[in-house]
Amino acid sequence: MLDNPWSLNLLLIAAGMVTTVPLLLFTAAAMRLPLSTLGFFQYLGPTMMFLLAVMLYGEPMGSDKLITFAFIWSALALFILDALHTQRKRRRVQVTSHQIQHGAK
Incomplete structure (x- = not known):
């Protein structure tokens, strides 16, 4: 490192700082988001890279x-279906518990 030019x-x-700042921001955001939301965003990255590569940069698409x-x-479709199933199940439980508390109509 001493033999390298100062530039x-x-x-x-600077490359180390440029790498560290986004990781710190991601860590701060990850602690504030529900894990289900964070998991969904983890699937978006590869898809956005794929779309950029194919549509903008003309990357050839092979079968692999x-x-x-x-x-x-x-996996993303399974994740979404599971989230929808869980959400519907929670709503049913809430409606049922509300009906029990206030009397069925």
């Missing part, structure tokens, strides 16, 4: 990439 050393230090993203999108 390169400063660039390496399509299979990989089919797995990602299938």
